[in-house]
Amino acid sequence: MQEEIIENLIEQFRTLPGVGYKTAQRYAYSVIEGSKERAEKFSYAIKEAKDKIGFCKVCGNFTDKEICPICLTRNRRIVCVVKEPKDIIAMEKVKTYQGVYHVLFGTISPLEHRGPDQIKIKELLQRVTNDKVEEVIVATNPDVEGEATAMYIAKILSPLGVKVTRLAQGIAMGSDLEYADEVTLAKALEARREIN
Amino acid sequence: MQEEIIENLIEQFRTLPGVGYKTAQRYAYSVIEGSKERAEKFSYAIKEAKDKIGFCKVCGNFTDKEICPICLTRNRRIVCVVKEPKDIIAMEKVKTYQGVYHVLFGTISPLEHRGPDQIKIKELLQRVTNDKVEEVIVATNPDVEGEATAMYIAKILSPLGVKVTRLAQGIAMGSDLEYADEVTLAKALEARREIN
Numbered sequence: 271m272q273e274e275i276i277e278n279l280i281e282q283f284r285t286l287p288g289v290g291y292k293t294a295q296r297y298a299y300s301v302i303e304g305s306k307e308r309a310e311k312f313s314y315a316i317k318e319a320k321d322k323i324g325f326c327k328v329c330g331n332f333t334d335k336e337i338c339p340i341c342l343t344r345n346r347r348i349v350c351v352v353k354e355p356k357d358i359i360a361m362e363k364v365k366t367y368q369g370v371y372h373v374l375f376g377t378i379s380p381l382e383h384r385g386p387d388q389i390k391i392k393e394l395l396q397r398v399t400n401d402k403v404e405e406v407i408v409a410t411n412p413d414v415e416g417e418a419t420a421m422y423i424a425k426i427l428s429p430l431g432v433k434v435t436r437l438a439q440g441i442a443m444g445s446d447l448e449y450a451d452e453v454t455l456a457k458a459l460e461a462r463r464e465i466n
Numbered sequence: 467m468q469e470e471i472i473e474n475l476i477e478q479f480r481t482l483p484g485v486g487y488k489t490a491q492r493y494a495y496s497v498i499e500g501s502k503e504r505a506e507k508f509s510y511a512i513k514e515a516k517d518k519i520g521f522c523k524v525c526g527n528f529t530d531k532e533i534c535p536i537c538l539t540r541n542r543r544i545v546c547v548v549k550e551p552k553d554i555i556a557m558e559k560v561k562t563y564q565g566v567y568h569v570l571f572g573t574i575s576p577l578e579h580r581g582p583d584q585i586k587i588k589e590l591l592q593r594v595t596n597d598k599v600e601e602v603i604v605a606t607n608p609d610v611e612g613e614a615t616a617m618y619i620a621k622i623l624s625p626l627g628v629k630v631t632r633l634a635q636g637i638a639m640g641s642d643l644e645y646a647d648e649v650t651l652a653k654a655l656e657a658r659r660e661i662n
Contacts, residue, residue: 272531275519285508300482301516315477319494319498319505321502323498
């Protein structure tokens with residue numbers, strides 16, 4: 271009986287990304303050995319997050335309302351396109367961005383049989399038309415799928431007269447040139463700028 | 467508002483052993499992006515485990531009863547002493563062991579100001595006397611603290627005429643001699659046995 275309860279908890283922890291049996295076991299024991307208050311808070315936090323957090327009807331951001339505060343208050347003429355809702359949280363650390371977002375919920379990936387129809391590209395097209403969008407900043411990851419998705423978006427939006435830009439690629443701030451890979455260095459060299 | 471709910475969930479995941487902010491964030495997003503059913507099961511499993519699983523009054527094992535099934539059904543004359551309840555789960559994989567257990571809930575550690583009185587040694591002494599224990603197998607970890615604890619237990623139990631043994635130390639089955647450390651090899655050499 272107690273074995274089943276513990277095994278069940280371990281199984282639940284195993285559903286987390288990158289968690290194997292041993293790690294899940296360690297997590298489960300820490301819950302059982304911890305305080306009752308902690309377990310209750312933990313249990314409640316999981317339920318609350320799932321119950322209350324949904325996706326914004328307009329942009330796909332995490333929100334506890336129908337439409338997220340970013341969509342309601344910011345400049346709708348500039349749309350930053352991201353792959354997942356959590357990318358918005360990363361982008362929002364840049365306090366200077368004044369535009370809104372659009373979550374694709376995936377990227378184009380022929381290998382995984384995901385074409386433009388499987389992600390929210392049609393919805394992006396609609397927003398661009400309805401909101402008279404002036405600039406679409408494609409902030410998908412700088413990998414093969416992210417690049418392909420950016421290319422595709424540029425191709426379908428350019429005829430509409432909207433400016434499509436991509437986040438600059440180059441060496442990361444505070445990083446070490448020695449450890450930069452050759453593709454990044456090539457991109458950085460290509461996009462070099464004059465110092466004034 | 468949604469930020470607080472998500473942050474709260476991240477904070478809860480951070481209480482797990484070895485989990486930093488980035489990992490906790492990944493776990494939290496996976497819960498939010500996952501199904502409602504999964505979140506409910508997860509939330510319930512945590513609550514259930516903490517509500518129902520306690521420690522056996524006799525041996526300290528995880529149990530949902532007052533006294534665990536091992537204490538109720540097995541040979542009380544042989545007691546295997548372990549550091550933590552989860553060590554019992556590891557030992558129980560050895561299907562041949564017929565005795566019971568005793569959890570110390572720690573080991574003697576002068577560095578962390580933990581003496582014999584801070585762990586369940588007095589209780590062990592009582593059990594040895596009351597249950598007419600014939601053998602105590604000390605299965606604490608083969609590290610400095612585990613060794614010191616084993617020595618201490620042997621010292622206080624020997625005058626009572628009880629046999630105190632220690633799990634054999636040596637090279638692990640299936641391991642590679644090349645990677646065995648010198649202390650392990652020395653122990654293995656010292657405890658070498660004749661092949662019949």
